[in-house]
Amino acid sequence: MAFADNLKALPPVSHLAALKLIDAQGQVAATIENKPGQAGSLAVYAALAAKHGGINVAAAQEGLDIYAEHTADSRANPGKHPNIDRLLTVIETGAGFSVELIKA
Template structure:
């Protein structure tokens, strides 16, 4: 299934941004709920709600949701930073916390 189709099946979340944190709660990055990143916001919010933290299992599901964009991110590191983060979680095993603001 394509990303756009899968995205429609995810719940919607209200908030301006999603803050990604390390284990100590320090802010590492944000994903704004705006045009161009709203899909990533929704995927990450869903993963955080479902798993609590975004660890390996959540990252694998996120990569499956991003579908064709995951393949493009693998071929072009840096082009899709929100997907790159999920790939890094699988590689390093280091999870991310996430909260909607």
Template sequence: MKTANFAENLANLGSIDAYAKLELIDAAGSTVACIENKPGSQGSLKVYRHLAAKWGAINPDAAAEGVQLYAEHTEDARRNPGKHPNIDRLFDIVASGSVYSVQLTPAVSA
């Protein structure tokens, strides 16, 4: 699904307007990450929501696709660990074989 760049990849993913946030839940039922629908994290929310819808969870296969979807940001994340925590998390999932379920919180309509 990878196209030329991250912006083009995002344009091909579904809308996140209906969601306030996405949480990753580990096997013990604990929330390990939260991606909110706010400037600076909306791209990641789109990627993770897409992956969860396609794969049913964020598993190593989903994470590998996510790494591709981040396009040019992936190499920057490899060179600068900690700069892109949502990409770093995908690297960790691929390496560890971890699986996280996803909980989407609907946006409150005004």
């Protein structure tokens, strides 16, 4: 399925303003906001965190499937899709993130 179709199957995120990815040192590694250009990734990361308790290797692998055609584009163009690049790094390194949800 295409990313747009996969996105429709994820829970809505209208109640969220953003989410923060917290690394193993307790530092904010990234913030994904509920705004155009990031709302899809917010939905993906929020759904993965709800299912897996954070962003671990299993969550990252599932996330790559959800991103569908964008995953191949990310691999071909590093830096173009930072939220996908982050999942690839989690798989490579095994270092995941805890997730802090920021309510709207």
